[in-house]
Amino acid sequence: xxxxxxxxxxxxxxxxxxxPGIGKKTALRLVLHLLKQDAAxxxxxxxxxxxxxxxxxxxxxxxxxxxxxICEICRxxxxxxxxxxxxxxxxDIIAIENTGQYHGLYHILGGVISPIxxxxxxxxxxxxxxxxxxxxxxxxxxxxxxLSTTMEGDTTNFYLYRKIQPxxxxxxxxxxxxxxxxxxxxxxxxxxxxxxxxxxxxxxxITK
Amino acid sequence: xxxxxxxxxxxxxxxxxxxPGIGKKTALRLVLHLLKQDAAxxxxxxxxxxxxxxxxxxxxxxxxxxxxxICEICRxxxxxxxxxxxxxxxxDIIAIENTGQYHGLYHILGGVISPIxxxxxxxxxxxxxxxxxxxxxxxxxxxxxxLSTTMEGDTTNFYLYRKIQPxxxxxxxxxxxxxxxxxxxxxxxxxxxxxxxxxxxxxxxITK
Numbered sequence: 001x002x003x004x005x006x007x008x009x010x011x012x013x014x015x016x017x018x019x020p021g022i023g024k025k026t027a028l029r030l031v032l033h034l035l036k037q038d039a040a041x042x043x044x045x046x047x048x049x050x051x052x053x054x055x056x057x058x059x060x061x062x063x064x065x066x067x068x069x070i071c072e073i074c075r076x077x078x079x080x081x082x083x084x085x086x087x088x089x090x091x092d093i094i095a096i097e098n099t100g101q102y103h104g105l106y107h108i109l110g111g112v113i114s115p116i117x118x119x120x121x122x123x124x125x126x127x128x129x130x131x132x133x134x135x136x137x138x139x140x141x142x143x144x145x146x147l148s149t150t151m152e153g154d155t156t157n158f159y160l161y162r163k164i165q166p167x168x169x170x171x172x173x174x175x176x177x178x179x180x181x182x183x184x185x186x187x188x189x190x191x192x193x194x195x196x197x198x199x200x201x202x203x204x205x206i207t208k
Numbered sequence: 209x210x211x212x213x214x215x216x217x218x219x220x221x222x223x224x225x226x227x228p229g230i231g232k233k234t235a236l237r238l239v240l241h242l243l244k245q246d247a248a249x250x251x252x253x254x255x256x257x258x259x260x261x262x263x264x265x266x267x268x269x270x271x272x273x274x275x276x277x278i279c280e281i282c283r284x285x286x287x288x289x290x291x292x293x294x295x296x297x298x299x300d301i302i303a304i305e306n307t308g309q310y311h312g313l314y315h316i317l318g319g320v321i322s323p324i325x326x327x328x329x330x331x332x333x334x335x336x337x338x339x340x341x342x343x344x345x346x347x348x349x350x351x352x353x354x355l356s357t358t359m360e361g362d363t364t365n366f367y368l369y370r371k372i373q374p375x376x377x378x379x380x381x382x383x384x385x386x387x388x389x390x391x392x393x394x395x396x397x398x399x400x401x402x403x404x405x406x407x408x409x410x411x412x413x414i415t416k
Binding site for chain 1: 256
């Protein structure tokens, strides 16, 4: 996939194949698709990326991406400011927003603590979170930790718990259990064990 | 995947998810990747697409993509102008060029005849091919048909054979047989049968 009769084609394919998970063949397919679209559609495509990169900033409070210093969620008068949900990245916010079950604020850590990959608390937005909680501790009621249910996620949960707990704010962790639609016999033992330990009153199931 | 706190992010994700084979989740992943790059890299990306779409044309002779009226391959003094290889699209040219085994010219049909999908000869660059052959029949020695080895490809081969044969130019078809590196026992019967019928002298194997 190295010979192209057009340098412009080659340049575009190379740019696309720099994207994660996009090989040369896929890049070529995407570029040839764009080539078949009308010029206005292609301009819309390239401008959307250009504008995003130029105009988007990170929210100074929660590190969500934003068009202003403070993001739409942090600014919204309809959000419950007594709760902060701590997540790893932006995609988690999108996923949680789409459930429609959460109306509080967020805080993006930017990852989880991982000694193997050399990621410590100082590489994450942990300091900013602790400062944010300290500055707002009279208003804040709950910090929800919504990190990956992996060893790194658990390490991070424990680290944050130790730091936040002395500030007198409630700390919770999202429920672990059997995914909805799954059969019990196929669940792994650890999850199944946890789901029995953390069983909830039946009424919770029918009223929520 | 419908709620984004940023309209610019939403716009960029929507543009990416219009590309073939790119869903909303992949689009978001690609856009977030670009957002992490420096502004110059993002400009390079978007400009490469914009320029390609604006400056690229199709070669008037072979329908390859080109930066001039006639493409680099058609213009090259080093190509053998006595042979035309007929292919379905640009990707086939790239694949054949990468073999380093062909030095003639090309002609892109733009597809194959497919009654089921409503594609007839008039939807393809067949007329232009026949005209090209007629105008150059004293110089031309061979037309190589390098179309898909499918029913549609065979239909198209037959159609072209009937049209070109009266013009007194040799017509050949790329060899069908066992792919190199494959074991005989796993080859399908039709291919294996064809590979026996079209067997070649052993010397061909060691001298090429």
